[in-house]
Amino acid sequence: MIDFKYHVVSLIAVFLAIALGIIIGTTALNGGIVNNLQSNVSELRADKRDLENRVNGLNTQIENNSEFDAAVAGQLVEGTLTGQNFVVITVGSSVTAELRDPVIQMLQTAGASNTGSISLTDAYSDPEQADQLLNYASNDPPPGISLPESSNAGEVTGALLAAMLVAPQGGTAQPAASIQTVLSGLGGLGVLNVDSTDLTPASNFVIVTSGAAPSPAGDRNDAVLALAMALDEAGGRVVIAGDLDSAGKDGLIAASNADAAASSSISTVNTAPTASGQVNVAWALIAEGNGTSGRYGALAEDEPIAPTP
Structure with a gap:
């Protein structure tokens, strides 16, 4: 006959294995998520810098156009x-x-x-x-x-x-x-x-x-x-x-x-x-x-x- 203590030890071992599997799996998954998030953040930062450069360029064009308009407006009227x-x-x-x-x-x-x-x-x-x-x-x-x-x-x-x-x-x-x-x-x-x-x-x-x-x-x-x-x-x-x-x-x-x-x-x-x-x-x-x-x-x-x- 199998001793009751054997059942208890077996159950504890199963739960420990499950817990260990969860910990190992989560650690591996988290590593992938973190890397993916870091990559996304880097891409967003690059996009932000690109948009800032485009806005600055458009503002410069607007200023140049405004200066041109002011320079020729008197001649037009x-x-x-x-x-x-x-x-x-x-x-x-x-x-x-x-x-x-x-x-x-x-x-x-x-x-x-x-x-x-x-x-x-x-x-x-x-x-x-x-x-x-x-x-x-x-x-x-x-x-x-x-x-x-x-x-x-x-x-x-x-x-x-x-x-x-x-x-x-x-x-x-x-x-x-x-x-x-x-x-x-x-x-x-x-x-x-x-x-x-x-x-x-x-x-x-x-x-x-x-x-x-x-x-x-x-x-x-x-x-x-x-x-x-x-x-x-x-x-x-x-x-x-x-x-x-x-x-x-x-x-x-x-x-x-x-x-x-x-x-x-x-x-x-x-x-x-x-x-x-x-x-x-x-x-x-x-x-x-x-x-x-x-x-x-x-x-x-x-x-x-x-x-x-």
Whole structure:
């Protein structure tokens, strides 16, 4: 008869063998996994270095292209707007002088005269200010001004500003005193500032914007677009110029491009921070004078270059 102790010893031996096999097998397997992981890490590091080199190379190309654009931009627009004048209107607190001023300088290089600059504050498009704005704009406008019969503050105020700012072709502009009265009144409401020492009516208008509109973005963009449309209907050439963010969600350029009436009569440029974008602003104004509106910039739906004069 086999002793019970023999069974116990046999079972212990079996379990020891199994445990030893697991340890040996795991050690061998782990060695392969570790080597494989180390190989993958090395490959990923190499790919990362390759991507970094490619990004650095592309950034260098972009810088070189930007420098080239800046070098030739003046030659591309020189004399194309001789005899023309323009007013620049900035929208909201996000627009900086670094965005606005190069646009002004490019139009001046093209031969146009800057007859004034206005900045619309965020209060201009604030729905909570709409009643106050509507009351001011519709109450006793200057003589000869016909405003739309509307309860929309953006439409009425836009029409009033357009009547003051657009130089009518073959007609007489509003007296300087009337212009000063209207702008001072709106300034007193805190909805705009006159940034130039003087302002006289013009035929061309560049509305400069940056980023997304504050909430509620839809209402705010509609108020500014009403002004842009009023300037166009009064005979002005209108281009909305901004950065790529303004062509994205809740941006003014995006709102204009999405509006059938606006997109058919107003041009947009979403590369205004660049020299090539500033050239597009000048060429887009010329195209507007020829009855052509478009969207120009860096998005897939855009034309990269405005019609060449």
